[in-house]
Amino acid sequence: MAFVRINNVAIRGVSACAPSTIEENSEYPYYERDEFRRISPILGVERRHVLKKGQTCADLAVKAAEKLLSDLKWEKDSIALLVFCSPSRDYILPDTACLIQEQLGLKNSTMAFDMNLGCTGWTYGLTTVCSIIQTGCIKRALLLNGNMGSAENAITDKTAYPLAGDMGSATAFEFDENASPIWCELGTEGQKSIVIHDGGRRNPVTQDSLVLQEYEKNVKRSRVHIEMDGMDVFSFDLKRAPLSFDAILEFAGKSKENIDFYLFQQSSFYAVKKIIKKLKLPIERAPLSLKNFGTTGASCIPLTIVTELSDRIQSGKKTFVACSFGVGFSWASVCTSVENLVVSELQFMD
Protein backbone atom coordinates (compact mmCIF):
# COMPACT_ATOMS: atom_id res chain seq x y z
CA MET A 1 0.00 0.00 0.00
CA ALA A 2 1.28 3.43 -0.93
CA PHE A 3 0.28 6.27 1.37
CA VAL A 4 0.12 9.88 0.22
CA ARG A 5 -0.95 12.85 2.32
CA ILE A 6 -1.70 16.07 0.50
CA ASN A 7 -1.95 19.43 2.24
CA ASN A 8 -3.24 22.79 1.01
CA VAL A 9 -5.63 21.52 -1.66
CA ALA A 10 -9.42 21.77 -1.52
CA ILE A 11 -11.96 19.97 -3.70
CA ARG A 12 -14.14 22.88 -4.82
CA GLY A 13 -16.75 21.26 -7.04
CA VAL A 14 -18.07 18.17 -8.84
CA SER A 15 -20.23 17.77 -11.94
CA ALA A 16 -21.38 15.01 -14.27
CA CYS A 17 -22.97 14.71 -17.69
CA ALA A 18 -24.93 11.71 -19.00
CA PRO A 19 -26.00 10.97 -22.57
CA SER A 20 -29.75 11.55 -23.02
CA THR A 21 -30.45 8.15 -24.58
CA ILE A 22 -31.49 5.50 -22.06
CA GLU A 23 -31.44 1.74 -22.54
CA GLU A 24 -33.65 -0.30 -20.20
CA ASN A 25 -32.19 -3.65 -19.11
CA SER A 26 -35.70 -5.13 -19.08
CA GLU A 27 -35.58 -4.70 -22.87
CA TYR A 28 -32.03 -5.99 -23.40
CA PRO A 29 -32.36 -8.26 -26.46
CA TYR A 30 -30.03 -11.04 -25.32
CA TYR A 31 -31.74 -11.96 -22.07
CA GLU A 32 -33.98 -15.00 -22.23
CA ARG A 33 -37.61 -14.67 -21.25
CA ASP A 34 -37.77 -13.93 -17.50
CA GLU A 35 -33.96 -13.78 -17.18
CA PHE A 36 -33.88 -10.06 -16.31
CA ARG A 37 -36.48 -10.51 -13.57
CA ARG A 38 -34.51 -13.42 -12.08
CA ILE A 39 -31.11 -11.75 -12.02
CA SER A 40 -32.33 -8.23 -11.33
CA PRO A 41 -31.79 -8.43 -7.55
CA ILE A 42 -28.15 -9.39 -8.14
CA LEU A 43 -27.52 -7.23 -11.21
CA GLY A 44 -28.83 -4.06 -9.56
CA VAL A 45 -28.79 -2.13 -12.84
CA GLU A 46 -32.16 -1.24 -14.34
CA ARG A 47 -31.02 1.18 -17.01
CA ARG A 48 -27.99 2.84 -18.54
CA HIS A 49 -27.38 6.00 -20.52
CA VAL A 50 -25.63 5.43 -23.84
CA LEU A 51 -23.78 7.65 -26.27
CA LYS A 52 -24.65 7.93 -29.94
CA LYS A 53 -22.23 6.83 -32.66
CA GLY A 54 -19.56 9.44 -33.12
CA GLN A 55 -19.80 10.75 -29.56
CA THR A 56 -17.28 9.93 -26.84
CA CYS A 57 -17.14 10.14 -23.08
CA ALA A 58 -14.69 13.06 -23.49
CA ASP A 59 -17.61 15.02 -24.96
CA LEU A 60 -19.58 14.30 -21.78
CA ALA A 61 -16.66 15.29 -19.56
CA VAL A 62 -16.24 18.58 -21.42
CA LYS A 63 -19.91 19.42 -21.02
CA ALA A 64 -19.67 18.59 -17.31
CA ALA A 65 -16.60 20.83 -17.03
CA GLU A 66 -18.32 23.79 -18.74
CA LYS A 67 -21.21 23.56 -16.28
CA LEU A 68 -18.91 23.24 -13.27
CA LEU A 69 -16.78 26.23 -14.27
CA SER A 70 -19.95 28.29 -14.68
CA ASP A 71 -21.32 27.22 -11.28
CA LEU A 72 -17.97 27.97 -9.60
CA LYS A 73 -17.67 31.28 -11.50
CA TRP A 74 -14.11 30.37 -12.40
CA GLU A 75 -12.40 32.21 -15.25
CA LYS A 76 -10.96 29.75 -17.74
CA ASP A 77 -7.62 31.56 -17.60
CA SER A 78 -7.31 30.68 -13.92
CA ILE A 79 -6.83 26.96 -14.69
CA ALA A 80 -3.31 25.67 -15.29
CA LEU A 81 -3.69 21.87 -15.01
CA LEU A 82 -6.11 19.56 -16.81
CA VAL A 83 -6.04 15.77 -16.54
CA PHE A 84 -8.38 13.49 -18.49
CA CYS A 85 -8.47 10.01 -16.98
CA SER A 86 -10.42 7.27 -18.75
CA PRO A 87 -9.70 3.91 -20.41
CA SER A 88 -11.71 5.26 -23.37
CA ARG A 89 -9.74 8.14 -24.77
CA ASP A 90 -10.51 9.81 -28.09
CA TYR A 91 -7.22 8.87 -29.80
CA ILE A 92 -4.10 6.86 -29.13
CA LEU A 93 -2.30 10.11 -29.96
CA PRO A 94 -2.53 12.98 -29.14
CA ASP A 95 -3.69 12.92 -25.52
CA THR A 96 -7.38 13.78 -25.27
CA ALA A 97 -6.53 16.30 -22.53
CA CYS A 98 -4.58 18.34 -25.08
CA LEU A 99 -7.60 18.50 -27.38
CA ILE A 100 -9.85 19.36 -24.42
CA GLN A 101 -7.51 22.25 -23.52
CA GLU A 102 -8.25 23.73 -26.93
CA GLN A 103 -11.96 22.86 -26.86
CA LEU A 104 -12.55 24.38 -23.43
CA GLY A 105 -10.56 27.47 -24.37
CA LEU A 106 -8.01 27.09 -21.58
CA LYS A 107 -4.82 29.15 -21.83
CA ASN A 108 -1.74 27.71 -23.53
CA SER A 109 0.21 27.71 -20.28
CA THR A 110 -1.89 24.79 -19.07
CA MET A 111 -0.35 21.45 -18.18
CA ALA A 112 -2.60 18.83 -19.84
CA PHE A 113 -2.22 15.05 -20.05
CA ASP A 114 -4.19 11.80 -19.98
CA MET A 115 -4.27 8.98 -17.50
CA ASN A 116 -5.74 5.61 -18.44
CA LEU A 117 -7.08 4.01 -15.30
CA GLY A 118 -10.69 2.85 -15.19
CA CYS A 119 -12.32 2.02 -11.89
CA THR A 120 -9.60 3.86 -9.94
CA GLY A 121 -9.58 6.78 -12.38
CA TRP A 122 -11.04 9.34 -9.98
CA THR A 123 -9.01 8.45 -6.89
CA TYR A 124 -5.70 8.07 -8.77
CA GLY A 125 -6.53 11.18 -10.84
CA LEU A 126 -7.27 13.15 -7.67
CA THR A 127 -4.05 11.96 -5.98
CA THR A 128 -2.03 12.98 -9.05
CA VAL A 129 -3.70 16.37 -9.62
CA CYS A 130 -3.62 17.36 -5.95
CA SER A 131 0.02 16.29 -5.59
CA ILE A 132 0.96 18.65 -8.42
CA ILE A 133 -0.87 21.72 -7.14
CA GLN A 134 -0.16 21.35 -3.44
CA THR A 135 2.88 23.65 -3.54
CA GLY A 136 0.71 26.47 -4.87
CA CYS A 137 2.64 27.13 -8.06
CA ILE A 138 -0.50 26.09 -9.89
CA LYS A 139 -3.64 27.30 -8.10
CA ARG A 140 -6.55 25.68 -9.94
CA ALA A 141 -6.92 22.32 -11.68
CA LEU A 142 -9.57 20.20 -13.36
CA LEU A 143 -9.81 16.41 -13.37
CA LEU A 144 -12.07 15.09 -16.10
CA ASN A 145 -13.12 11.42 -16.09
CA GLY A 146 -15.12 9.31 -18.50
CA ASN A 147 -16.49 5.81 -19.08
CA MET A 148 -17.82 4.23 -22.27
CA GLY A 149 -19.34 0.87 -21.33
CA SER A 150 -21.36 0.80 -24.54
CA ALA A 151 -18.16 0.76 -26.60
CA GLU A 152 -15.87 -1.27 -24.35
CA ASN A 153 -18.37 -4.14 -24.04
CA ALA A 154 -19.95 -6.13 -26.85
CA ILE A 155 -23.74 -5.68 -26.97
CA THR A 156 -23.95 -9.44 -27.57
CA ASP A 157 -22.26 -10.23 -24.24
CA LYS A 158 -25.00 -10.55 -21.63
CA THR A 159 -22.43 -10.93 -18.82
CA ALA A 160 -20.99 -7.47 -19.53
CA TYR A 161 -23.07 -5.12 -21.68
CA PRO A 162 -26.06 -4.62 -19.31
CA LEU A 163 -23.73 -3.65 -16.45
CA ALA A 164 -21.85 -0.65 -17.76
CA GLY A 165 -23.05 2.81 -18.70
CA ASP A 166 -21.56 5.87 -20.41
CA MET A 167 -20.69 8.91 -18.35
CA GLY A 168 -18.46 11.97 -18.09
CA SER A 169 -17.55 14.04 -15.04
CA ALA A 170 -15.45 16.98 -13.88
CA THR A 171 -13.90 17.74 -10.50
CA ALA A 172 -12.32 21.08 -9.61
CA PHE A 173 -9.41 21.54 -7.20
CA GLU A 174 -7.84 24.68 -5.73
CA PHE A 175 -4.73 25.51 -3.70
CA ASP A 176 -5.93 26.58 -0.26
CA GLU A 177 -3.77 26.79 2.84
CA ASN A 178 -6.85 26.28 5.02
CA ALA A 179 -7.97 23.10 3.29
CA SER A 180 -8.36 19.83 5.17
CA PRO A 181 -5.66 17.27 4.40
CA ILE A 182 -6.36 14.71 1.70
CA TRP A 183 -5.25 11.23 2.70
CA CYS A 184 -4.76 8.63 -0.04
CA GLU A 185 -3.96 4.94 0.04
CA LEU A 186 -3.19 3.21 -3.25
CA GLY A 187 -2.02 -0.16 -4.52
CA THR A 188 -1.77 -2.64 -7.36
CA GLU A 189 -2.07 -6.37 -8.00
CA GLY A 190 -1.21 -6.59 -11.68
CA GLN A 191 -3.42 -9.12 -13.47
CA LYS A 192 -5.35 -9.37 -16.73
CA SER A 193 -8.60 -10.50 -15.09
CA ILE A 194 -10.26 -7.53 -16.79
CA VAL A 195 -8.69 -7.11 -20.21
CA ILE A 196 -9.20 -5.86 -23.77
CA HIS A 197 -6.74 -8.14 -25.56
CA ASP A 198 -6.12 -6.41 -28.88
CA GLY A 199 -5.52 -2.83 -29.90
CA GLY A 200 -2.45 -2.04 -27.83
CA ARG A 201 1.13 -2.68 -28.88
CA ARG A 202 1.27 -6.20 -27.39
CA ASN A 203 -1.47 -7.51 -29.73
CA PRO A 204 -2.04 -5.07 -32.59
CA VAL A 205 -5.48 -5.10 -34.19
CA THR A 206 -5.93 -7.56 -37.07
CA GLN A 207 -9.07 -8.67 -38.91
CA ASP A 208 -9.33 -11.56 -36.44
CA SER A 209 -9.53 -9.05 -33.59
CA LEU A 210 -12.97 -7.96 -34.71
CA VAL A 211 -14.54 -11.42 -35.00
CA LEU A 212 -17.27 -12.11 -32.45
CA GLN A 213 -16.52 -15.38 -30.63
CA GLU A 214 -19.32 -17.24 -28.90
CA TYR A 215 -18.31 -18.39 -25.41
CA GLU A 216 -21.77 -19.55 -24.35
CA LYS A 217 -25.29 -18.73 -25.45
CA ASN A 218 -25.70 -14.96 -25.60
CA VAL A 219 -22.11 -14.41 -24.52
CA LYS A 220 -20.36 -13.23 -27.68
CA ARG A 221 -17.50 -10.76 -27.81
CA SER A 222 -14.41 -9.96 -29.83
CA ARG A 223 -10.83 -9.32 -28.80
CA VAL A 224 -11.43 -5.57 -28.83
CA HIS A 225 -14.11 -5.90 -26.16
CA ILE A 226 -13.68 -6.34 -22.43
CA GLU A 227 -13.17 -9.89 -21.21
CA MET A 228 -13.64 -10.32 -17.49
CA ASP A 229 -13.02 -13.25 -15.13
CA GLY A 230 -16.03 -12.54 -12.90
CA MET A 231 -14.90 -14.83 -10.09
CA ASP A 232 -11.41 -13.31 -9.88
CA VAL A 233 -12.81 -9.78 -9.99
CA PHE A 234 -15.30 -10.48 -7.24
CA SER A 235 -12.67 -12.22 -5.13
CA PHE A 236 -10.33 -9.22 -5.52
CA ASP A 237 -13.07 -6.68 -4.74
CA LEU A 238 -14.16 -8.55 -1.61
CA LYS A 239 -10.62 -8.90 -0.32
CA ARG A 240 -9.08 -5.52 -1.21
CA ALA A 241 -11.85 -2.99 -0.70
CA PRO A 242 -12.27 -3.61 3.05
CA LEU A 243 -8.48 -3.67 3.56
CA SER A 244 -8.12 -0.36 1.74
CA PHE A 245 -11.03 1.18 3.62
CA ASP A 246 -9.56 0.18 7.00
CA ALA A 247 -6.09 1.36 5.96
CA ILE A 248 -7.25 4.83 4.91
CA LEU A 249 -9.14 5.36 8.16
CA GLU A 250 -6.06 4.36 10.15
CA PHE A 251 -3.84 6.65 8.05
CA ALA A 252 -6.25 9.57 8.45
CA GLY A 253 -6.63 8.90 12.18
CA LYS A 254 -10.39 8.60 11.89
CA SER A 255 -13.00 6.02 12.77
CA LYS A 256 -15.89 5.06 10.52
CA GLU A 257 -18.30 6.90 12.85
CA ASN A 258 -16.50 10.19 12.01
CA ILE A 259 -17.30 9.74 8.33
CA ASP A 260 -20.41 11.34 6.83
CA PHE A 261 -20.41 9.43 3.54
CA TYR A 262 -18.82 6.29 2.12
CA LEU A 263 -18.42 6.44 -1.64
CA PHE A 264 -17.70 3.01 -3.07
CA GLN A 265 -16.78 2.03 -6.59
CA GLN A 266 -19.85 0.27 -7.93
CA SER A 267 -18.49 -2.31 -10.34
CA SER A 268 -21.18 -4.74 -9.31
CA PHE A 269 -24.18 -4.44 -7.05
CA TYR A 270 -23.51 -7.84 -5.51
CA ALA A 271 -19.89 -6.94 -4.69
CA VAL A 272 -20.58 -3.50 -3.26
CA LYS A 273 -23.40 -4.84 -1.06
CA LYS A 274 -21.13 -7.58 0.28
CA ILE A 275 -18.38 -5.04 0.99
CA ILE A 276 -20.74 -2.65 2.82
CA LYS A 277 -22.02 -5.58 4.86
CA LYS A 278 -18.52 -6.85 5.61
CA LEU A 279 -17.52 -3.40 6.89
CA LYS A 280 -20.76 -3.09 8.89
CA LEU A 281 -21.52 0.36 7.47
CA PRO A 282 -24.91 2.10 7.72
CA ILE A 283 -26.44 1.87 4.29
CA GLU A 284 -27.88 5.41 4.36
CA ARG A 285 -24.34 6.76 4.33
CA ALA A 286 -23.23 4.57 1.41
CA PRO A 287 -25.19 5.89 -1.58
CA LEU A 288 -25.20 4.11 -4.95
CA SER A 289 -25.79 5.37 -8.49
CA LEU A 290 -25.70 1.95 -10.11
CA LYS A 291 -29.45 1.35 -10.54
CA ASN A 292 -30.08 4.12 -13.05
CA PHE A 293 -26.67 4.52 -14.66
CA GLY A 294 -24.87 1.17 -14.48
CA THR A 295 -21.26 0.89 -13.54
CA THR A 296 -19.59 4.09 -14.76
CA GLY A 297 -15.91 3.37 -14.11
CA ALA A 298 -13.76 6.44 -13.54
CA SER A 299 -16.85 8.68 -13.28
CA CYS A 300 -18.67 6.47 -10.77
CA ILE A 301 -17.75 8.33 -7.59
CA PRO A 302 -18.29 11.89 -8.89
CA LEU A 303 -21.59 10.76 -10.47
CA THR A 304 -22.73 9.30 -7.16
CA ILE A 305 -21.95 12.62 -5.44
CA VAL A 306 -24.02 14.45 -8.08
CA THR A 307 -27.05 12.17 -8.15
CA GLU A 308 -27.22 10.98 -4.55
CA LEU A 309 -25.54 13.55 -2.31
CA SER A 310 -26.17 17.00 -3.77
CA ASP A 311 -28.75 17.74 -1.06
CA ARG A 312 -26.52 16.50 1.78
CA ILE A 313 -22.94 17.38 0.90
CA GLN A 314 -23.09 21.03 -0.21
CA SER A 315 -23.64 22.77 3.11
CA GLY A 316 -21.06 23.02 5.83
CA LYS A 317 -18.12 20.68 6.34
CA LYS A 318 -18.53 17.05 5.34
CA THR A 319 -16.06 14.18 5.56
CA PHE A 320 -16.05 11.26 3.17
CA VAL A 321 -14.11 8.14 2.28
CA ALA A 322 -13.99 7.19 -1.40
CA CYS A 323 -12.98 3.56 -1.93
CA SER A 324 -12.26 2.42 -5.50
CA PHE A 325 -10.98 -0.87 -6.93
CA GLY A 326 -10.96 -2.62 -10.25
CA VAL A 327 -9.17 -3.03 -13.54
CA GLY A 328 -5.41 -3.46 -13.18
CA PHE A 329 -6.03 -4.74 -10.60
CA SER A 330 -5.71 -1.34 -9.04
CA TRP A 331 -7.18 0.10 -5.86
CA ALA A 332 -7.20 3.43 -4.04
CA SER A 333 -9.04 5.02 -1.15
CA VAL A 334 -9.21 8.74 -0.39
CA CYS A 335 -10.33 10.40 2.83
CA THR A 336 -10.90 14.13 3.14
CA SER A 337 -13.32 16.83 4.24
CA VAL A 338 -15.02 19.29 1.95
CA GLU A 339 -16.56 22.61 2.88
CA ASN A 340 -19.32 24.27 0.84
CA LEU A 341 -18.64 21.90 -2.05
CA VAL A 342 -20.34 23.00 -5.25
CA VAL A 343 -22.25 20.12 -6.83
CA SER A 344 -23.69 20.89 -10.25
CA GLU A 345 -27.02 19.56 -11.39
CA LEU A 346 -26.64 16.46 -13.57
CA GLN A 347 -26.21 17.50 -17.21
CA PHE A 348 -27.47 15.65 -20.28
CA MET A 349 -26.09 15.54 -23.80
CA ASP A 350 -28.20 14.73 -26.89
Next chain:
Amino acid sequence: MGLNDFVDSFRNQFDETAPELINENTNFKELDEWSSLVAMGVIAMVDEDYAVTIKGEDIRTASTVKDLYEIVKARV
Protein backbone atom coordinates in the same frame (compact mmCIF):
# COMPACT_ATOMS: atom_id res chain seq x y z
CA MET B 1 -12.78 -26.27 10.52
CA GLY B 2 -15.03 -29.28 9.92
CA LEU B 3 -15.90 -30.83 6.59
CA ASN B 4 -19.59 -31.24 7.45
CA ASP B 5 -20.01 -27.57 8.35
CA PHE B 6 -18.29 -26.59 5.11
CA VAL B 7 -20.56 -28.87 3.06
CA ASP B 8 -23.61 -27.37 4.84
CA SER B 9 -22.49 -23.82 4.07
CA PHE B 10 -21.74 -24.83 0.49
CA ARG B 11 -25.19 -26.43 0.13
CA ASN B 12 -26.82 -23.18 1.35
CA GLN B 13 -25.59 -21.37 -1.76
CA PHE B 14 -28.05 -23.37 -3.85
CA ASP B 15 -31.76 -22.48 -3.96
CA GLU B 16 -33.18 -25.02 -6.37
CA THR B 17 -31.09 -28.15 -5.90
CA ALA B 18 -32.26 -31.01 -3.63
CA PRO B 19 -29.95 -31.01 -0.58
CA GLU B 20 -29.21 -34.72 -0.86
CA LEU B 21 -27.57 -34.06 -4.25
CA ILE B 22 -24.82 -32.00 -2.60
CA ASN B 23 -22.30 -33.82 -0.47
CA GLU B 24 -18.52 -33.89 -0.12
CA ASN B 25 -18.02 -36.01 -3.24
CA THR B 26 -20.34 -34.03 -5.51
CA ASN B 27 -18.76 -32.70 -8.71
CA PHE B 28 -20.37 -29.36 -7.99
CA LYS B 29 -19.72 -27.75 -11.39
CA GLU B 30 -21.86 -30.43 -12.99
CA LEU B 31 -24.94 -29.50 -10.96
CA ASP B 32 -27.69 -27.95 -13.12
CA GLU B 33 -27.90 -24.90 -10.86
CA TRP B 34 -24.15 -24.19 -10.92
CA SER B 35 -23.41 -20.79 -12.44
CA SER B 36 -21.00 -17.90 -12.03
CA LEU B 37 -23.54 -16.33 -9.66
CA VAL B 38 -23.48 -19.41 -7.40
CA ALA B 39 -19.66 -19.31 -7.64
CA MET B 40 -19.68 -15.74 -6.33
CA GLY B 41 -21.90 -16.85 -3.46
CA VAL B 42 -19.37 -19.56 -2.60
CA ILE B 43 -16.47 -17.05 -2.75
CA ALA B 44 -18.41 -14.70 -0.46
CA MET B 45 -19.29 -17.53 1.95
CA VAL B 46 -15.66 -18.65 2.23
CA ASP B 47 -14.62 -15.03 2.87
CA GLU B 48 -17.35 -14.43 5.47
CA ASP B 49 -17.25 -17.74 7.32
CA TYR B 50 -13.55 -18.63 7.08
CA ALA B 51 -11.81 -15.30 6.31
CA VAL B 52 -10.14 -17.02 3.35
CA THR B 53 -9.82 -15.71 -0.21
CA ILE B 54 -10.46 -18.14 -3.06
CA LYS B 55 -10.24 -17.16 -6.73
CA GLY B 56 -11.44 -18.36 -10.10
CA GLU B 57 -8.47 -20.72 -10.45
CA ASP B 58 -9.40 -22.47 -7.18
CA ILE B 59 -12.95 -23.04 -8.37
CA ARG B 60 -11.66 -24.26 -11.73
CA THR B 61 -9.14 -26.63 -10.12
CA ALA B 62 -11.51 -28.22 -7.58
CA SER B 63 -13.73 -31.05 -8.82
CA THR B 64 -15.58 -32.02 -5.66
CA VAL B 65 -16.84 -30.07 -2.68
CA LYS B 66 -14.16 -31.84 -0.62
CA ASP B 67 -11.45 -30.57 -3.01
CA LEU B 68 -12.64 -27.03 -2.36
CA TYR B 69 -12.74 -27.71 1.39
CA GLU B 70 -9.07 -28.82 1.29
CA ILE B 71 -8.07 -25.64 -0.55
CA VAL B 72 -9.85 -23.46 2.00
CA LYS B 73 -8.56 -25.45 5.00
CA ALA B 74 -4.96 -24.99 3.83
CA ARG B 75 -5.41 -21.22 3.94
CA VAL B 76 -7.17 -20.87 7.29
